[in-house]
Structure formats: structure tokens, C-alpha cells
Amino acid sequence: MDDCKPISTPVECGVKLSKHDEGESVDPTFFKSLVGSLRYLTCTRPDILYTVGLVSRYMENPTTTHFKTAKRILRYIKGTIDIGLLYSASNNYKLVGYTDSDCSGDIDDRKSTSVFVFFMGDTAFTWISKKQPIVTLSSCEAEYVVAISCV
DSSP states (O other): OTTOOOOSOSSOTTOOOOTTOOSOBOOHHHHHHHHHHHHHHTTTOGGGHHHHHHHHTTSSSOBHHHHHHHHHHHHHHHHTTTOOOOOOOOSOOOEEEEEEEETTOOTTTOOOEEEEEEEETTEEEEEEEEEOSSOOSSHHHHHHHHHHHHO
16 A cells, blocks of 8 residues: 555545445455554544444455445545644634534445534534434434434
């Protein structure tokens, strides 16, 4: 990966992974090690949180498609190595939160993914990306579930 070409996005737009993706099986131990390292990196790189969560769903039986998606994250990290969180002193104590969800984004079980981030002033202090526990029937309902999970 030292000689890989850097890219500007951690995942292709509109990519849908499935546990039934075609391709050869990949060594699960190696894949788990790679995904575990990426999950550790999300502590300072919330920009990869959604994509790492996406590939984490397939650690039991990874295929080459899942492995290529994980390698794409590494290529993104190489191209954005100087990006990270910066915490600085501020007198701005305004609390701001952002939420989002994808409606039925997981094609295996039709569950949506919730994403939220909270800022105190200019500093992000908490963020999460996780699959919703229920199947929602509309995008409005999916947004409602993510808003409720923030409280």
C-alpha cells in the first residue's frame, strides 16, 4: 500500500455491499485485523466512520469486494494523512448537532444507518455511525429514529 494511488473519498458514491457479494473469500483473521485498526483510527478521523462501519458488517465472511472497499479506505487515508481533529481553547459554548440517515441502506436486512455529530463551539466532541435497530418504512421515519437516538 506504500505505492498506492491516493484518492479523495473513502467510498464510492452509492456503493451497496452485501454479505452475498460475489468474489473469493478473504482470510477473516487478516480482514478483522485490518478493520480493527481502521476502527481504532476513527477516534481521530470521524470522516471514515461510516465507511469503516460499513466494512465492519462483513468480518465473519469477507469477500474480495469487502477487502477492496477496506483497501480504498487506506488509499483515502494516504491521500488525507494531514487531516485530523484539532482541539483548541475557545469561549464559544454553543451546542450544535447534526444528524443524518440512509433509508434502508443495508440491502441484506433493509435497516438504515444513523449518523450524528455534536459540536461545542468549533470542536466535535462526540460522533457515531451505527445501524438502526429497526426497519423503517420511509426516509422520514429513518430521520426520526436517528433524531430520537441522539437524545
